[in-house]
Amino acid sequence: MLIAGFPAGAWGTNCYLVAPAAGEECVIIDPGHRAAPGVEETIAKYRLRPAAVILTHGHIDHVASVVPVCGAHGVPAYLHPDDRYMLSDVERALGARIGQPLLGELTMGEPDDLRELTDGSTLELAGLSFSVAHAPGHTEGSVTFRTPEAADIPPVLFSGDLLFAGSIGRTDLPGGDHAEILRSLARVCLPLEDSTVVLSGHGPQTTIGRERASNPFLRELAAGHGAGETPAPRRGM
Secondary structure: OOEEEEOOOOOOEEEEEOOOOOOOOEEEEOOOOOOOHHHHHHHHHHEEEEEEEEOOOOOOOHHOHHHHHHHHHOOOEOOOOHHHHHHHHHHHHHHOOOHHHHHHHHOOOOOEEEOOOOOEEEEEOOOOOEEEEEEEEEEEEEEEOOOOOOOEOEEEEEOOOOOEOEEEOOOOOOOOOOHHHHHHHHHHHHOOOOOOOEEOOOOOEEOOOOHHHHHHHHHHHHHOOOOOOOOOOOOOO
């Protein structure tokens, strides 16, 4: 499996292109702010053919390039319905104005073909399989995507802004809920194998085993205690 990722835009949001191998169809995950040039460069470098865009949640730093990317390649986008409003109402999604210079460079709205993600479903795209888990807390419609384990290849969790290396997503924006994100972490992340590779919306990759041992929030949950209200270091939105 080929996974090519790069940080994009003002918030350094990780955008990933995933394919069975170079020269094949691919899935694009979270084309955010100023991600379109990086997407095109990666497509050209690995001779990829986009099949779909899948979104971990609706914050602008993860979806700002979804319209131009989908339009350029004629592909659908997938998003949980609870975050759909964020595609066209940025300020409601953030609870604040983001500033006219930044707003003016965005192409917001819905792509022509927008499809819904549902908890527990499996996406079969570009010869790949992604298990979808609804994981609210950062936003109401946050989801994760997980690939199955294969021969000599550990499973991969695309965690969006649910789980980071050493931290978790912020919950102080509209739709955020600290208790809810802890429940999502316990339900979605803790049952996974330690070998599961975690590719987050921001920052470096990690593993479930490393986070189980060192992430203060997962450590508390694994010990059977609810993590307190200590805020996590903020990344992105």
